[in-house]
Amino acid sequence: MSEKFFIKNYCHIKNQTVSVNGKVIFNDVPITLGTEDFSTFIKNAYKFLKTDYSKFFKMDNLSKLAFLAAYLLLKSENLNEEENNIALVFSNKASSLDTDRKHEAAIENEAEYFPSPAVFVYTLPNICLGEISIKHRLYSENSFFIFDRFNAEHLQLYANSLLRSGKAQKTLCGWVDFDENSYDAFLYLVEKEGEIEHTTEEITRLYNTL
């Protein structure tokens, strides 16, 4: 039970800023406040990172946020083109409420009743895990947890369980939250080698880095 794991890389996306391992790699100057800001920002970040993945534009806000954060960490992993065993352990506070509100608005009034499958499919928080799995060929464990705040203890324990039992070779863990005017993504990759020890204290420290 004493096997140790390490945090290899981590990234943040918040306040119009994208950073990897604590270093800012992209920053967009905010023009106006509000969610429109997010769509412009995330599109600019997507272009800057040369992501080249057309499915990105049909995703909802939460999936765009999670997808880009995961892409930042997984693109340098030399992943196998066929399959990879990297578990996804994600969490947030608002679940898929941003898209839930859009679906609700489409059904609230009889006169304007028009539910759309393209919106409805994103009314589940784990859809972003599916988007990431498709892009990076992850046929692996995935789970989405909801807490009212970032919960390092839970993430650490669950990732350890997956790694120790051999259910995953690596785990991509973290927090991706999108709610009304605020967004916050923090992801980190855990594996057998690295310099930052995979402890609750270190996870909390990295989360609060920016």
Next chain:
Amino acid sequence: MPKTFLSYNNIFSNLGFDSETVVENIFSGNSGLEKFDDTSLLPEPFCASMISSKIVEEKFSKIGNTSKFTKLEQMIILSLKEVIDDSNIPLNERVGLLISTTKGNIDVLESKSNFPESRAYLSELGKTIQNFFGFKNEAIVLSNACVSGILAVSVAKRFISEEKYDHVFIASGDLVTKFILSGFNSFQALSAEPCKPYDKNRTGINLGEVAASALITSEEKDLPTGAVEILGDATCNDANHISGPSRTGEGLYRSVKAALKEANIGAAQIDYISAHGTATPFNDEMEAIAFSRLGMEEVPLNSLKGYFGHTLGASGLLETIVGMHFMMKNILFSSKGFSDLGVSKKINIIKENTPKELHIFLKTASGFGGCNTAVIFKKVNN
């Protein structure tokens, strides 16, 4: 690693308010599905399994103030209370609480709701349940589409293996709401008639609402009759499509393989499969392909959607509890709604209630986002 068991349990549904009554109803062939014509829920007629709010309130009023709890909270609390009372376990720091749901109190988004929008946050639902009973630990909420209920069993097992908890109570629930009905209807996935999983005339799903609860424990003594050991579990993504199942059943195939490996048994040792079987053309076909690839064509299999409809984040736990009661009775129960095989691979759908000595069963589920979960359970001979 400590062994883990699924112990005391409860089902709160329109087929009964305890597991035994519900299983008796299934034995008699009764279904909770009914046809509705209620434009406040869906502009067209639909078929679903729903619990009368009046009955829920009548029951809840004996233990709490009905105006302070949503219908879903009342259902979950009533269900979980039975399990906590039966198990007689003090709720100390070694006891965890896990809530599984897909949409929680999503109906509070409706403008006519008496509850504030803040109740739609799933962590609020967790806190409400936690505080009602006085759990020492914060509720962990799992929301992973239609595998949530069975994945919760895996998660509880893992927390016990990590020695974080000795006991974990799982409570799961979802409602049939305008939100959910309109969404599945926009996918043209709903059947207006009672669903027919795996049948050649299947046309889609029925939705259902239920609360189901269970105790997962490492404590081998004092297990109730019918308790099962969790032998192996796995979750695998299809890495294929967010709203359609894989054509090769990849994630389901891999999850069953991995669960068998952990359980250290072969496919031939599975006596019964409690499958997902939503009765959509694509899902049932995908499952048949996966089970065929696994060499499980002959293993007796059913879907319980013909009794309860698809109860979303509760379905996996609900169907696991029913499965353990089938094992206790040593009866293979019929897959309601099925008459003629309508999938491209031969699989062994149970047509009528059949006595059979049962020792080990497999529960599977698949959901949006490409997720698939498989868990294997073994009868405890005490």
